[in-house]
Amino acid sequence: MWRALFLLVALLATAKSEYKYETLWFKVPLDHFGYQRNETFQIKYLVNEDYWDRGNGPIFFYTGNEGQIEVFAKHTGFMWDIAQEFRAKLVFAEHRYYGASMPFGNKSLDNKHIGYLTSAQALADYADLVNYLQGNAIKPPYPVIAFGGSYGGMLAAYFRMKYPHIVAGAIAASAPVHQFTGMVPCEVYNRIVTSSFKIVSGRCVDNIKSSWAVLRNFTKSSNNTAWLQKTWNLCDPPNTTSDVQTLIDFLQDMYGTLAMVNYPFESDFLMPLPAQPVRVVCQYVNKTFKDDKELLTGIGKVLDIYANYKKTNKCINYKSSSYGNLDASGWNYQACTEMVMPMCTTGLDDMFEKSPWNFTEFAEKCHKTYNVYPMEQAARIQYGGNRLQAASNIVLSNGLLDPWAGGGVLNTVSDTVVAVVIVDGAHHLDLMPQNPNDPGTVIEARKIHKQNIRKWINEYWK
């Protein structure tokens, strides 16, 4: 559960390495909302002006999320793909406490320094940066459009909501703004994971569903754990109950991630994966197995593709919570403070073991780790959650293959707060660079994005 709270950012595959940008730094106060602490620090931002029509063209501003900004700049191909058409300046701003935007250097994530890692502070950083980019002007010379995916999509939407005078509109892709207490059932994420697998094969889902009991029973013998370590190429055998739980959590995350990044092309973000990874892995568990070992061997193939597709790892370290290049280690803190996203499984409508959401247990774990108690209602109170009627100029896009769509806005809220549903899209596929394998629905979604962006820009000039 703990690990499932990572809001994994799916970045991509077909990223073009030739994107060029200037790397710059901008000074921000540690605390925008109080004056007791007067430290400042630098956040990183990346700029490309190749296509910018100075003085007329808009700024396309990526509201960086939990990771190094270079990764987002590299993989948010949609912004690069449309920059020329809109004669736009591209800016990618790094979120405080991620990447190199560290207020206290390598001590930033220590409990005594991490407390200023909040979405409100990050948005205030972005507001200051946009104000600076607009020349601190009372009447800014050009409009700013916010873009973001996943948590970055939430930030893009929130940026427009809280600072509409600074941002003309926002493309918020796969932003689970409803993934908070009481707004959607906590099992919705895992239900969608399951349905993304079921689309490929019902038998695949049935086998995964039965694998949990098999695995728990199987690992009771040390002979079996030795066999499992060898067959699954694990770095450590799952010898203890705790190890088995860790392994099961790892597998559950795996299925979630596979559904999330179930793109129609090869991707290499969290781990290298083939095109249509759900389809690829399901072929190994899409049959009637004659015994437990055969079933587990099939699951082992899934694991091998997920964790070692390029055969670069000597063994699979299921105890590691590392997510490749994207260093999102601050996210657990955000999940333990304001971004409390209940997650559960029912064991009925999903292919997982039953695991209820237990806020109290979660809160105690947060307290033990970070000496904070989560503010269960904070995000709803700050950002409205299910009450976005008064906002404007936001596109909330979601792919229905994406487990995070469950916490997304799938119905248009008003004339200007618009839902865009991409039936066969995974996690913020619409922000990715265009690709020959793109389904028609994402091509259509990108057209709608461009129409809205153009509308917001025209409104700005009126």
Next chain:
Amino acid sequence: MWRALFLLVALLATAKSEYKYETLWFKVPLDHFGYQRNETFQIKYLVNEDYWDRGNGPIFFYTGNEGQIEVFAKHTGFMWDIAQEFRAKLVFAEHRYYGASMPFGNKSLDNKHIGYLTSAQALADYADLVNYLQGNAIKPPYPVIAFGGSYGGMLAAYFRMKYPHIVAGAIAASAPVHQFTGMVPCEVYNRIVTSSFKIVSGRCVDNIKSSWAVLRNFTKSSNNTAWLQKTWNLCDPPNTTSDVQTLIDFLQDMYGTLAMVNYPFESDFLMPLPAQPVRVVCQYVNKTFKDDKELLTGIGKVLDIYANYKKTNKCINYKSSSYGNLDASGWNYQACTEMVMPMCTTGLDDMFEKSPWNFTEFAEKCHKTYNVYPMEQAARIQYGGNRLQAASNIVLSNGLLDPWAGGGVLNTVSDTVVAVVIVDGAHHLDLMPQNPNDPGTVIEARKIHKQNIRKWINEYWK
């Protein structure tokens, strides 16, 4: 200049002492936007449910400003006057660091504790409180309408802007949301002070205008300062250049305050004053004086009415910056951090000596006093200032006799961000209890307020 930055809250006169309320307390975090500090404290709020239609009636929520909340509850008669008609619950919330809502008791205003006195933190307090009053509900059972005057009016408007999911609409009376760098000329406040006097008598203005040089010249002799102390009933003679400056600042504030609270009925807020105080005082300086002493004697009469109308003070303490019952001592800190409101006089279009706005000097004074430097652009970046197009459901009312109207919004911004101009109103007269002497324009303004409130409530129920 320093003292002129006080955003004086004009409260009133005809306040009905029979208003009844329950006094309650609500726990808030010291810091809503960071988790490094985990202290909490209590803010005070007052509640009246006499007319409330439970489960259907709205909450009318006063966003407390710089002072004890009882003072606002007592004087915001408009809310009491319409409670029955709307079957509303009344809530008056006290602003942190004012009144009894002190995070660190009587040490709260010490430099090492005062840093969490910001508008953003106060608004977050109010959001938490409203959420609590709404039963922490995902779909709140009744709408909330925000009310506020002066800085409280700014807060009411900002509350709707930043938390539209929590507040259905806002009546923002005499809210100088444009009184920030670059939005309006810094002399506008004092220009309106002057014109409010000029309406009564041009000669009054001319005499006040010539009094400054007279006073400076006159006080060069100690015989004269002794005479002045006696004639003006001053506690101390203005013997030094610094004293003279303090006295002049006191007089300048006096004229500003007289214009601000230039109500058609007796008032007793900052100091007891007669109805139409500008008219009353001008009668003492509305002639051709034969010499300096006669002119100064006239000014002394003005001073006497302003500072000792009820003859309860033994002498006039022009060195005191106390403002009666409203303990607004935190305001200077807010003016020195985020609420930087440039003020100046030109000596041309106003009846004062020329005194330019000098941000650098101001900033150094703030630094010396509070160890902070003012964030000149903070309010504009946070709240939009002159760019309110994307906001909705806000009424911004201003009386044209009120010097703060210069920093107010006098032109309707959009269908739902509406300006209400009260031609012969002083500072947030529309929020005061109804009075037989009310001009027709304020009666009309209150009707418009009620229409808007009804519209917002109906919208909420749709």
